[in-house]
Amino acid sequence: MSNSSSSISISNVQLQHITHLTNYNSQIQTHTNPLSFNPFFRTFPGFFLTSSDIVLRHNVLDLSGTFPSPNPPLAYHRAGPRNQILFDPATVRASIVTCGGLCPGMNTVIRELVVGLWELYGVREIFGIKAGYRGFYSYDPVRLNPKMVDDWHKRGGTVLETSRGGFDLKKIVDAIQNHGFNQLYIIGGDGTMRGAVEIFEELKQRKLYISVVGIPKTVDNDVGIIDRSFGFQTAVEMAQQAINAAHVEAESAVNGIGLVKLMGRSTGHIALHATLSSRDVDCCLIPEINFYLEGKGGLFEFLEDRLKEMGHAVLVVAEGAGQDIIPRTESQKTEKDESGNPVFLDVAGWLKSELKNWWSRDHPNELFTIKYIDPTYMIRAVPPNATDNSYCTLLAHSAIHGVMAGYTGFVCGPINGNYAYIPVDEIAKAKNKVDTRDHKWSWVRSVSNQPDFIRS
């Protein structure tokens, strides 16, 4: 939608370039978007977006200049349907793959890709790849249609199945070529997106007329640039049940501690948001904070005060927290999963035993109870809530519109509430960590009263 009266023009922003298939071959024929003839869509002026429709990366600025903002401001192409498309729907062979860990909403994204391609664009050749990247070269693709996927959005997990590891670039791209796929919809997290960059580069090398789009999936919310990942809110909601139970157990005991371990490999977003929404949490430990147990300002001192004051305490710990202070063997130091992610020791199990030792050492004659709740997979192996379901649908539609228009090597996602197309290599590098110097972390500390774990 162009607006001739706007005071900001394309030359005032740094628009992040997305590769378009016409960059490979400017002679490619275009087609009128079938949405123009679709009885359900009223294609009002501005319905179709152009390359001058942008989304700004930052919408919070400090005009005093105390915090430097990027100049010119960063911008991305806005996601949505284009008037002209590059793919003739009759020649499309689309493939959909899910990689990495589970996340609520994966099945909704698959369902909406299938239904969207079929209903919006009239594509009939749609295939699911089984079991992640390895599925391209290990299994036969599964033909999908709207009837088949009709109720998938109500199911947790991924019907297509997923896996870690198995990323063999040559075998994957050979298989893509052999199956004649010309559209790839890749649903996955940071690791998957790094793989998608390699696939995109290899397709370019081989001069193949194939569009690749990434749809960011991570229950940890560790993918950067986008507002949040789908399924994250559902996971935070599920975590409340564990925190509530920990609170009940803790307050029903003398000197009771409830301990909950939540997912979060290298980022503590789930723990942080679960803490903020619960109000029952006295201390939230995340990978971004180096906490310690003994001495002034340590965890034991804090809990001692808390138990004296309230009689109970609730601790939430992200699985990646404290990994550098848990004693481990040499082999445990280097252990990796099939995708190359570090394998963690059970921080909450270790904490439970440290807390028990501390109490019996310092208060040998006083009662003490600690209940450890580990809802790890329960928070992600569920269907998405209503908000995540709608979010997944918009992601799928954004991906389809971009691919049909001929964009490739991009990821779609919301930036400040508006859906945008972001270069996949930029997403693959952008890590979303909890900023422990911002207002949100101060808010956590103010609701929990926990120490800042900065040794004086």
Ligand SMILES: Nc1ncnc2c1ncn2[C@@H]1O[C@H](COP(=O)(O)OP(=O)(O)O)[C@@H](O)[C@H]1O
């Ligand atoms: N640097 C990388 N280059 C290519 N492929 C990768 C890379 N990192 C991970 N992958 C592949 O991406 C897939 C998913 O990665 P993983 O880290 O398990 O999950 P996620 O994508 O959810 O972070 C796996 O098949 C893995 O082999």
Ligand SMILES: O=P(O)(O)OC[C@H]1O[C@](O)(COP(=O)(O)O)[C@@H](O)[C@@H]1O
């Ligand atoms: O499913 P696995 O292999 O047990 O891995 C568990 C990991 O998966 C996650 O749920 C999500 O990780 P990814 O987003 O990288 O897939 C992490 O929170 C957790 O550490």
Ligand SMILES: [Mg+2]
């Ligand atoms: Mg990951």
